[in-house]
Amino acid sequence: MANVSVAAEWQLLYNRYYRKPELYPLRWKNIDLSRNKVACAPFGGPIAVIRDDSKIVQLYSESALRKLRIFTSSGVLISDTVWKNPGGRLIGMSWTEDQTLICIVQDGTVYRYNIHAELIEPNVTLGKECFEQNVVECVFWGNGVVCLTEGGLLFCIPDFKVMRPCQLAETGAEDLPNCMAVIEPKYTVSGNVEVLVGIGDRILIVDEDGVQTVEGEVVQGLVQKMVVSWDGKFLAIFTHDGRILVTDINFKGVLLEYNCESALPPEQLAWCGLDSVLLYWDDTPLLMVGPRGDPVHYFYDEPLLLIPECDGVRILSNTSLEFLQRVPDSTVSIFKIGSTSPAALLYDALDHFDRRSAKADENLRLIQKSLPEAVEACIDAAGHEFDVSRQRTLLRAASYGQAFCSNFQRDRIQEMCKTLRVLNAVRDPEIGIPLSINQYKLLTPSVLIARLVNAHCHLLALRISEYVGMNQEVVIMHWACSKITASLAIPDAALLEILLDKLKLCRGISYAAVAAHADKNGRRKLAAMLVEHEPRSSKQVPLLLSIGEEDTALMKATESGDTDLVYLVLFHIWQKKQPLEFFGMIQARPLPRDLFISYARCYKHEFLKDFFLSTGQLQEVAFLLWKESWELGKNPMASKGSPLHGPRIKLIDKAQNLFAETKEHTFESKAAEEHAKLLRIQHELEVSTKQAIFVDSSISDTIRTCIVLGNHRAAMKVKTEFKVSEKRWYWLKVFALATTRDWEALEKFSKEKRPPIGYRPFVEACVDADEKGEALKYIPKLADLRERAEAYARIGMAKEAADAASQAKDGELLGRLKLTFQQNAAASSLFDSLRDRLSFQGV
């Protein structure tokens, strides 16, 4: 059968098959792993190579200066740079999750490089102790590092994004540890990093707060090497007597034990997925140990580097990169020699079908019931393949089987094709990211795209994000910024064209962010041109301000209708410019001007006056002064009757003069004049009556107060002084007399002369005061019959009211009066009869 060749490459360990397809023959030349320090990023990331300065090596035709080189996983050089950093020997080198290369040197300085071998400033130091004691060992995990000093102290950077070093608790032991392993913060109970330290024949657990000794029988004696599995649940230990042990992380129970018969610890110890452990000594074959059964040996004649991944180990040698993984179950079921699983039969059926053999149908009939699972297995197996032609065959088998399945989720094949297309694209040796499908799922597409963008594979990133239906904004934005940085020689207009052409691909992209980047790169003009295209004013305006385009900023802010933005610009200009220039800028723009006035009215009175004066709005200044005069009055120092009235009146006078400057404000001018006069009179009144009750009351109130106090002459004086009309005078006096209940004076007043507004005020005053008798004096004098009727009604005289109403011949009024007297049956019938008579007359 055709499948035999596939399974022939597998090794059996205990009951599991392993395979190690070659991912790439490496394209680099003359790289010898044994001469170099090498850091490989997981998830098929880049490889950093630098000559190892802890080893004595022979220099061939190369510079004595060391070079840091960064390759893709396929060995294509991405970038290089000369290593000139001070601080002593390079101790540790590793990639972070966001693909920054961390290099830690002896004195505790941390250098960071991006994938383009550019140093990321600033450098961070691990602290004074590290500087004094020297770093001897570093243990990295995805996003942090633990360093050991010669003095046995442990330092930690828990998060490379924050870069804040901290010291862990001191172990108190005299010797340096034999080995260390780190449990990542995300797997510990406390949420802080924990370090397993093998010192002497003990294992300690060290974290920020303290040290614990591991109790238990499992591990006894000295430990030479430890590695934690990638899910943080298991620990592989190489003991002093040459045994390899696997326990769970709490040292409970031994899951694997194998005697390697080597007193020396392996140089590299790595987990292969979660199923087996790899041990590497540089002079013996690579050893793979599983839970049971005989270990597997792999023979190499080159130095190796083991790169643990979540589902296997990548094996890097000088010439090739391989991926050692446990063969997935679906693949086993298809390709295992002699397999009769439905999936294997389906695969076989396709083979027959291709050869036009009728056995295809026979196979299908055999597996009719389990066809869906066979299809599923083929799809799954295709996903795990690195070989494109085999992917294709498996998918064809799946598709062939699917045609005979009625109830299969049809988009599964399509989905897998999509995923595989992405994977194959990034696995291309030029790109060099050999992700397995499991790694891809763990990494997520968005991180993959970020990595591609970071490596300046913008086009591929754009295509992938389009293909998997993700927002392309990240890609285009990064491209635009990189383009600006890289195109110093292209003139602004041309570059703008190039940028706009791509930026328009993505709706809602932030032009302002690109413009800000241009500005940072010293291309202010380009920034100004770019920001013009930003639709979001809230992003556009601040940037315009920062590149000094105040006028445009003010215009755009006003257009947006967002007052907060206008204020932003206003305050900016206000601070930066001379007052007159500032006034000039806002004067012709209604919204900014009004906002300024409204703000200044509350907090910058004097400045506002300057503004009005400079723009010739004298009446506004006058209003401000007038308002100030009141504030003087409210001042607690200005107790009534004190000379402080002087300044108040002066302010009002000033206001009056300003009003008088313009023709349109004669009314205001007159009012201000009267106000000043009133204050003077009120002041005099307070002095003469020795009662502080006049100032700040109105003219009418002043008159009433005078009358209530019995000071009729003063009241008269105020009346003539302000030319109070007779009408108003009568209302005021009548009400004032009624307040004092001086009915006699009221009657006298009514007889002085015929009141200009009739006797209604008198009636109202009496009725309101509930003086029926007094009211009756005036009601008959009311000229209007309707008024008379209602007045009678108000004091409850139904009969008189009815008479008056019938005289007025007002049926509607009668009806209303009837309602008023509803309770009174006699009165009510009276109104009815009167109304009947009225309507009869009407007919």
Place this chain on the structure above:
Amino acid sequence: MAQIPNLDNSPLNLKSLREQSQRDLVKILKDIRGKKCLVIEPKLGGTLSLIIQTSLLKEYGIELRHLSAESVQTDCSKVVYLVPSQRDLMKSISSHVHDDISKGLQREYYIYFVPRREIQCERILEEEKVHHLITIGEYPLYVVPLDEDILSFELDLAYKQCQVDGDTGSLWHIAKAIHKLESTFGAIPNVRAKGKASVMVADILDRMHTEEPMNSSDMALSEINTLILIDREASLPFLCTNSYYNLKLCAACLQVDMITPMCSQLTYEGLIDEFLRINNGSVELDSSIMGVQQEGKKMKVPLNSSDKLLKEIRDLNFEVVVQVLKQKATSMKQDYAEITTANQSVSELKDFVKKLNSLPEMTRHINLAQHLSTFTSKPSFLAKLDMEHTIIEASSYDICLEYIEEMIHKQEPLINVLRLLILFSVTNSGLPKKNFDYLRRELLHSYGFEHMATLNNLEKVGWLKKQESKSNWLTVKRALQLIVEDTDTANPNDIAYVFSGYAPLSIRLVHNAVLSGWRPMEEILKLLPGPHTETKRAGFTSSPSFATLQGASNGLDKIADGRRSLVLVVFVGGVTFAEIAALRFLSAREGMAYDLIIGTTKIVSGHSLVETIFERFG
């Protein structure tokens, strides 16, 4: 009964809106660890009572205080201010901080601005040198559901700020609020606006759409079919503040509708607001009025649609309300009599008990109505109503003038005088210079010169001004049939019942806009101030909902799933209860194929509108 309205029957899922606001607030409070003192600006506190129960807040370890000039007395080391972004509040807060510093108290300060932080406020904090001591955050509360068909943007001062100060921040706020609604309920395909401020809101809304484009899938989901923006803030004052030249240009126009809110509302809810003031959906009363014998104690009566009886009578003319209540009481009495005499089956008993459940509601409203009638039966009230109608009918100028003059002479409450005066001035498109100056002088003499500022504001907004051209009120009145003779308040057939004979102009406009858009009434719209616009959003031109709208003018609605389409009517500058009543009346009428939701900057009355314009020198 809770003050938080029950929103179950709303045509939109307003409940989710409110729950979001609740969650936002709780999150803010939870994120500040430990015990804290929450200082709320009193008005905002009222608004929040529509969102969340204060007792709930206390669960998060909170001491509750109201913001005032006095410093905060608390043992908590964390003080959280929850305030609207208003400049004047910043001074109090900074003085609190200074006060604490001088006492040597060390506290952590937080300010959460509602709905967003603003630079002008932070600037004042900077000038007071406290900005660095304070952590600043936002509580994005743009919309509050007042009832199942009313949304409020809670902008008390919108009108004044816009018209007097030229500060159009509130317009941005409204646009933002509508935009937020759209992000929940889908983009609104049709937008119609009348009046300068409304058109500005529509413009800003358009800008927001270009700035943050919505997915086309969202567009398809639009639950709200049409947005109508109507404007109290007429264009007139806008231009006035700019220059005299502009004033002349548009003096001929009326404000879109300043008339309606100046008239006394005659619906039940409207009257309650006029006399007793409704705040955040409840009215505060002496408990003695409600028949609870506790001397001098105030009690809050919630007014929202959770109250079944209120829902029935709130929009009726008050005359009718009294009769309805009487009827109900009588029928209940009858039922009671029957139950005591005859033998009843169990199911009949059950029915009776069910009816009994409505008894507390009955007593509540009978008490309220009784209290109201003490106001409405006063001759002065009737005289005022008479005068309002005389002014609206514009029949006799001199009688009105004399009446107002007399009110001033008698020194009646200034707001009452101004309401009539504004009505008078607006219908006449200003007063002749002689009368204008005379009345202003009499006002200053009677009420004091400090009211110069108020008069100045009134002139700025165009409510009280010099006549410069002939009024076109009569034309408008006739064209829109604003005066309806013989309105039957008990069985109304026109919205005019809410003012016993006057149909609110604003609602006539809305009615036409809903039915047929602006086009058929271009001529009339030109008589009213401010531009009008009508937009159909891109991507909708061929959508079925548009076709429905066209078809709807025939009184038919063809939305497939049987739902009625929804119109959001936004009143920029506030709406009165009477207008709401009129709108509800419209939407309940036969042949009306729309549900209406009302959005407003605030529920106003003539009283509260005039109050915002008030500004004394002192």
